[in-house]
Amino acid sequence: MKALFRYFSSIFxxxxxxxxxxxxxxxxxxxxxTILTQQYPENRKTLYIPEAFKGEVVLxxxxxxxxxxxxxxxxxxxxxxxxxxxxxITEETEDGKKKKILDEWIYNLGMCTFCAQCxxxxxxxxxxxxxxxxxxVYDRKELIKKLNHPGSKLKSTKKI
Amino acid sequence: MEIPKQLIPLEDxxxxxxxxxxxxxxxxxxxxxxxxxxxxxxxLEIEPHLGYxxxxxxxxxxxxxxxxxxxxxxxxxxxxxxxxxxxxxxxVEKGLQIEVPDRAKAIRILMVELQRLASHQLxxxxxxxxxxxxxxxxFAFREREQILEIxxxxxxxxxTMNYITPGGVMNDLHPDFVKKVKALIKQFKVNIHEYDKLxxxxxxxxxxxxxxxxxxxxxxxxxxxxxxxxxxxxxxCDIRKLHPYDGYExxxxxxxxxxxxxxxxxxxxxxxxxxxxxxIIDQLIDNIPEGDxxxxxxxxxxxxxxxxxxxxxxxRGELGVFVVSDGNKTPYRIKYRTPNFSNLGALQYIAKDSKxxxxxxxxxxxxxxxxxxxx
Numbered sequence: 001m002k003a004l005f006r007y008f009s010s011i012f013x014x015x016x017x018x019x020x021x022x023x024x025x026x027x028x029x030x031x032x033x034t035i036l037t038q039q040y041p042e043n044r045k046t047l048y049i050p051e052a053f054k055g056e057v058v059l060x061x062x063x064x065x066x067x068x069x070x071x072x073x074x075x076x077x078x079x080x081x082x083x084x085x086x087x088x089i090t091e092e093t094e095d096g097k098k099k100k101i102l103d104e105w106i107y108n109l110g111m112c113t114f115c116a117q118c119x120x121x122x123x124x125x126x127x128x129x130x131x132x133x134x135x136x137v138y139d140r141k142e143l144i145k146k147l148n149h150p151g152s153k154l155k156s157t158k159k160i
Numbered sequence: 161m162e163i164p165k166q167l168i169p170l171e172d173x174x175x176x177x178x179x180x181x182x183x184x185x186x187x188x189x190x191x192x193x194x195x196x197x198x199x200x201x202x203x204l205e206i207e208p209h210l211g212y213x214x215x216x217x218x219x220x221x222x223x224x225x226x227x228x229x230x231x232x233x234x235x236x237x238x239x240x241x242x243x244x245x246x247x248x249x250x251x252v253e254k255g256l257q258i259e260v261p262d263r264a265k266a267i268r269i270l271m272v273e274l275q276r277l278a279s280h281q282l283x284x285x286x287x288x289x290x291x292x293x294x295x296x297x298x299f300a301f302r303e304r305e306q307i308l309e310i311x312x313x314x315x316x317x318x319x320t321m322n323y324i325t326p327g328g329v330m331n332d333l334h335p336d337f338v339k340k341v342k343a344l345i346k347q348f349k350v351n352i353h354e355y356d357k358l359x360x361x362x363x364x365x366x367x368x369x370x371x372x373x374x375x376x377x378x379x380x381x382x383x384x385x386x387x388x389x390x391x392x393x394x395x396x397c398d399i400r401k402l403h404p405y406d407g408y409e410x411x412x413x414x415x416x417x418x419x420x421x422x423x424x425x426x427x428x429x430x431x432x433x434x435x436x437x438x439x440i441i442d443q444l445i446d447n448i449p450e451g452d453x454x455x456x457x458x459x460x461x462x463x464x465x466x467x468x469x470x471x472x473x474x475x476r477g478e479l480g481v482f483v484v485s486d487g488n489k490t491p492y493r494i495k496y497r498t499p500n501f502s503n504l505g506a507l508q509y510i511a512k513d514s515k516x517x518x519x520x521x522x523x524x525x526x527x528x529x530x531x532x533x534x535x
Contacts, residue, residue: 014363021358025295036302052331054316074459080228115231115322116330121459129316 053131054114057084057107059147060128066155067148068126071102075118075127083111084118102148109135110143175199181519183212189286189523190530192504201515206508214534221494226252226461227326229494234320236498237532239279240474242271245324247481250405251470252326255463255485262449264328265407270341270444271311271323273437277348278307279475280430280437283527287427288359290524291368296358303351306344310337326461328454341445345438352434360431369423373510373522376421383509384502387477388429389526393421399473413440426525460489476500476527500532 028034040047049055061067071088085106090098116129127147137143177198183191191212197205217236221229230248234241246268253260285300308318313334315323323330359365375385380393390397398415400408416432418425463485471480477499484493503526510526511519 017361017363017366021295021362024354024357036305050313050316050334052314052316052334053312078228078459080224080231113231113320114317116316117228117231117322120325120330 049131049133051131052129053133054116054129055132056109056130056135057112057118057127057147058130059105060126061149061152062155065149065152067102067152068124068155069102069105069148070124070126070154071100072123074121074123078117078121080115080117081111081113083108101154105147107145107147108143109145110140176204183209189528192528192530192533194507196516196519198516201517203511203514203516203519206511206519208504208507210534212534213531215531217535218494218496222491225489226463226491227459229491230325231320231322233496234322235531236496236535237474237476237479237500237529238319239282239529240275240476240479241319241321242268242275242324243472243474244479245322246272246406247470247472247479249324249326250472251468251481251483252457252461252463254470255466255468255483256326256457256461258327258455258457260328260406260455261452262407263451264453264455266444266448267329267333267453268324268406269408269411270441270448271315271329273440274307274310274341276437276475277434278304280434281307283430283475284355284359287524287527288365290520291365293359293362293365296355299351299354299358303344303348306340306347310340310344313337313340325454325457327457328452330454332453333448338445338448341441345441345445349438352431355431360427366424368518368521369427369525371422371424372518373423373514373525374421375506375510379509380421380506383506385477385506386499386502387474388416388426388433389477389503389506391415391417392425392429394419397478399471399478403471405470405472411440411443423521423525430527462487462489463491471497474499476529476532477503496535498532498535500529504528504533 038047059067059069069086071086073086076084076086085104085108087103087106088100089103091101093099114129119127119129135143179196179198181192181194181196183193193209193212195207195209196203197207215235217232220232224232226248230245233244233248236244252258281300281304285297285304288294288296288300311321311323312318314331314337315321316331375389375393377393377395380390380395385393385395386397394417396402396415396417399405400413401415413436416429416436418429463483465485465487468483468485469480471478473479478497479499480497482493482495482497483491486492507523507526507528511522514522
């Protein structure tokens with residue numbers, strides 16, 4: 001008799017445990033306000049991407065098309081993946097001194113792991129991480145970017 | 161403990177049957193390949209095959225500097241990325257004898273405990289998924305998504321952070337951090353009861369995990385199992401308690417140790433650990449000290465000649481980093497002692513003589529991360 005009671009009570013408690021779970025599922029089914037799913041491509045305009053999001057490396061240019069890169073190559077040496085290639089040209093200034101000037105700041109987005117160590121290493125704070133995303137392209141060559149804008153110059157460090 | 165002497169032969173012998181699970185199988189996590197010798201439904205032997213996601217992280221680190229190689233450790237156990245970074249950073253700080261600011265220590269613990277929560281939540285969801293329950297996965301990701309959004313705001317990435325660096329942390333906290341973490345913890349304290357309703361009390365889940373996959377205490381010790389797997393077998397092995405780092409000694413939390421050692425106990429240990437993590441966050445979130453978030457460290461790090469070892473408690477167990485330095489800017493040899501590799505070793509002893517259907521339940525509660533095994 002006792003065994004029979006235990007048998008039926010175990011069936012009852014099994015159904016009860018299943019019903020507890022199903023009731024929670026039905027609660028969320030009948031409360032559409034609790035849905036957290038974001039419809040990504042449709043909500044692109046209202047999408048919140050934090051300012052600190054590591055999307056890609058950019059060279060900061062001001063309104064006069066001037067950047068802060070002195071071609072010291074600290075970022076190139078720090079980068080663990082060889083993402084950055086910097087070429088410089090030597091120019092002679094008016095008073096006869098030789099000076100290194102940035103020629104091309106090449107950034108290979110396909111090799112970047114977004115560790116942000118180049119930003120840490122830069123002594124001039126000339127580069128930063130931008131919160132852009134959706135970087136996919138049809139050709140791998142398009143991922144190799146030249147970051148310094150055409151015609152840009154080094155920011156004058158002399159104080160006026 | 162009996163060590164298997166020969167590998168499972170390729171040919172079937174009469175009465176025995178060899179099957180492959182993985183490397184691409186929906187019920188395995190990642191690319192784990194198991195060769196299983198069966199007698200009917202009974203498992204006679206299990207042989208894990210490794211190397212499908214071997215990237216040579218230890219060898220790459222020998223050619224990179226101490227600062228550069230840390231980002232690679234986020235890719236080992238990607239659900240405990242903060243803890244892996246922390247282990248390497250602590251080792252460098254130990255070698256250079258740098259004092260980390262109090263604010264950095266508090267931020268580290270907050271981040272690490274949030275990461276532990278997120279990791280256990282994902283495990284909870286996927287454990288349900290392995291046993292055929294689909295809805296827990298969505299409930300788990302609801303909370304995990306909020307934690308990842310907090311990480312995204314402060315660290316800049318969601319999965320492979322590279323946030324904890326030698327000397328402190330990379331950036332200061334986002335202004336909304338405290339507010340968001342408080343809201344998250346308040347909500348999760350309510351929502352964790354839903355976890356019990358959905359899975360812990362579920363009769364199907366209980367029948368599949370209770371009294372299945374026993375790991376005895378002495379076997380767990382000799383296999384070097386750690387983390388929740390060992391703690392469910394009655395071994396006290398929480399590195400946060402035994403060898404405190406980053407100010408864990410000042411905090412009040414208890415180590416979860418249970419005795420039974422079956423799959424359901426391993427499940428309960430992780431659920432209780434989530435509550436302890438919330439308790440730790442509760443203590444710290446209102447008293448984050450002011451001050452610097454990073455001590456000054458030279459650009460190129462050179463550790464003094466010698467050997468260094470540092471261990472931390474990740475979400476899956478004990479992670480040890482061993483470095484031999486010859487005084488140069490790159491390590492002479494770096495070795496990671498990862499928790500998942502030792503826990504995988506327990507699988508062939510746990511699952512022996514059980515049914516093949518239970519193997520999935522055992523693997524779900526072992527919580528294996530394959531990139532951490534292969535490195």
